[in-house]
Amino acid sequence: MPHAARAFRALADSSIRAVVTGAAGFIGGHLTARLLAEGADVCGLDRRHPASDLVARRNLAEGCGQSRFSFHHVDLLTPGWEPVLNGADVVFHLAAVPGVRPSWGAAFDEYASCNVIATQRVMNAAIHARVPRVVVASSSSVYGRTDGRPSTENAATRPLSPYGVTKLATEALALAHAGRADSPTTVAALRYFTVYGPGQRPDMLIGRVLSAALEGTPLTVYGSGEQRRDFTYIDDVVDATLAAGRSHASGAFNVGAGAATSVSEVLRVAEQLTGRPVPTRPAPAADGDAPGTLADSTLARDVFGWRARVDLQAGMRRHLKWHCSRHATRCASTA
Ligand code: NAD
Ligand code: UGA
Incomplete structure (x- = not known):
């Protein structure tokens, strides 16, 4: 079967085998x-193990224990895991060291190795195993400073942070592999825009704002608080990622909700939802922090049939509900 047809079958068919790096x-x-809910067999790779890492355990709570899920505790930088890709219909390559602000210092070695060298290894392994479809996590941080209008995929890419540089390299590398002569693999690089929702990484804004409101501990606000983000709800991001897995189109695609909201506005939404003030503490603007991000996701709509459905108010309400399900006493009097 030609690779495109095989990829197209993948995910439409409940017997597909998917590999998720960074699971x-x-x-x-x-x-x-x-x-797993859609019936796929899933093989998850990560260097964090759910048995020893509480966050990994929480993130994989629904997967662990299911017979169609296997977990492989591997560091992608240490060879030996590559045969796991044999027979995969699709690889979702999400493993990376994320986060804009810490990427300047000594940590950059980790960013470079986990985001660039590991991607090269995943792509070589995918091509070798003749995996028909790879979806790679890229980032809005590839764009850098914009003029405030929505970014389309052909806008200039001038990352402002070392992290953004590594994500640009991630997607360029993956797409270069897709372009190799006789490559059996098509690649979609998804430029996710600031993702939030249950389980969000603890370094990120929205979870921190909700915690600050509920616990009364001050939120550090970098810069003026007028920087804007196209905050995108996790379920929409997962929908886009699955839709990209079903397609065989190669290229970079924006995955953003399509509305820019400032940090200060996020604080106001949190205050409204919780009925409590968000205490703040000012801090200088962080190097590498883009003044604004906003996605034009027309391409993802046209090619994958995807569009975001959850606006910030609804998404933050769901995020808050999740937070409260874990910290009931703090939430006793929230709206
Ligand atoms: P995360 O840190 O929660 O997940 C990344 C996972 O990758 C971690 O579990 C980590 O252990 C694993 N990993 C890192 N290096 C590895 C290695 N060498 N070998 C094996 N596993 C390794 O981050 P996230 O927020 O879920 O982000 C997922 C992906 O999406 C990343 O590629 C990130 O750059 C990208 N992204 C995230 C956002 C966002 O807002 N969260 C936005 C844009 C892009
Ligand atoms: C997020 C992710 O952390 C990156 O991994 C991802 O690649 C990027 O989105 C993306 O869209 O590509 P960021 O936009 O910085 O990066 O997301 P948050 O950490 O949620 O920060 C949003 C804004 O809030 C930033 O301007 C940041 O300076 C501000 N912020 C964040 C604070 O003022 N205080 C905080 O405690 C945290």
Whole structure:
């Protein structure tokens, strides 16, 4: 079967075999749960083990224990895991060291190795195993400073942070592999825009704002608080990722909700939802923090049939509900 046809069959068919790198992460855990719910066999790879890492355990709570899920505790930088890709219909390569602000210092070695070298290894392994479809997590941080209008995929890519540089390299590398002569593999690089929802990484804004409101501990606000983000709800991101897995189109695709909201506005939404003030503490603007992000996701709509459905108010309400399900006493009097 030609690779495109095989990829197209994948995910439409409940017997597909999917590999998720970074499965124990925030987005990877949600994606794994959805793939399993849709009947796929899922093989999750991560260097965090659910038995020894509480966050990994929480993120993989729905996957672990299911017979169609297997977990492989591997560091992608240490060879030996590659045969796991044999027979896969689709690889979702989400493993990376994420986060814009810490990427300047000594940690950059980790960013470079986990985001660039590991991607090269995943792509070589995918091509070798003749995996028809790879979906790679890229980032809005590839764009850098914009003029405030929605970014389309052909806008200039001038990352402002070392992290953004590694994500641009991630997607360029993956797409270069798709373009190799006789490559059996098509690649979609999804430029996710600031993802939030249950299980969000603890370094990120929205979870921190909700915690600050509920616990009364101050939120550090970097810069003026007027920087804007196209905050995108996790379920929409998972929908887009699955839709990209079903397609065979190669290229970079924005995955963003399509509305830019400032940090200050997020605080106001949190205050409204919780009925409590968000105490803040000012801090200088963080190097590498883009003044604004906003996605034009027309391409993902036209090619994958995807569009975001959850607006910020509804998404933050769901995020808060999840937070309260874990910390009931703090939430006793929330709206
Ligand atoms: P996360 O940190 O929660 O998940 C990443 C996972 O990758 C972690 O579990 C980590 O252990 C694993 N990993 C890292 N290096 C590895 C290695 N060498 N070998 C094996 N496993 C390794 O991050 P996330 O927020 O879920 O992000 C997932 C992906 O999406 C990343 O590629 C990130 O750059 C991208 N992204 C995230 C956002 C966002 O807002 N969360 C936005 C844009 C892009
Ligand atoms: C997020 C992810 O962390 C990156 O991994 C991802 O690649 C990126 O989205 C993306 O869209 O590509 P970021 O936009 O910085 O990065 O998301 P948050 O950490 O939620 O921060 C949003 C804004 O809130 C930033 O301007 C940040 O400076 C601000 N912020 C964040 C604070 O003021 N205080 C905090 O405690 C956290």
